[in-house]
Amino acid sequence: MDPFGDDSPVYVISVAAELSGMHPQTLRTYDRMGLVSPGRTSGRGRRYSMRDIVMLREIQRLSQDEGINLAGIRHILDLQRESEALRAEVARLRGLVEELGNELESTRAVAARLARLKNTPESTAGAELVPIRQTSVVVWRSRGEE
CATH class of the missing domain: 1.10.1660.10 (Multidrug-efflux Transporter Regulator; Chain: A; Domain 2)
Incomplete structure (x- = not known):
């Protein structure tokens, strides 16, 4: 302060x-x-x-x-204080909504990119992946790549 x-x-x-x-x-x-x-x-x-x-x-x-009168003044002052507190809360919530909206847009963009990748010819050639065992490492490949 x-x-x-x-x-x-x-x-x-x-x-x-x-x-x-x-x-x-x-x-x-x-x-x-x-x-x-x-x-x-x-x-x-x-x-x-x-x-x-x-x-x-x-x-x-x-x-x-x-x-x-003083009772009315007290009521007015209480309402003004409440109004100030509510304005501050609205501002805080607007910031939170904006932040969440940005996160949602970012998530949607990632989901759209993943959907585009999933639908490319290379990724759909062998739609089902099967494991191939080589020593202690598991390698995945498409069924169409045998």
């Missing part, structure tokens, strides 16, 4: 509150409700990432601009 990426928990609650335009107590409430889950220090202090700040701003927008 990039130590300075969007998911790095670096902001203490007072800075996160200022960046999000909310009161620190509101951030604590949202944490308790599970709307935003900041990282924790070894002393259990909250550390917010830039992704958390963006989420806090979205919660504020949904609440103030759209008039959605």
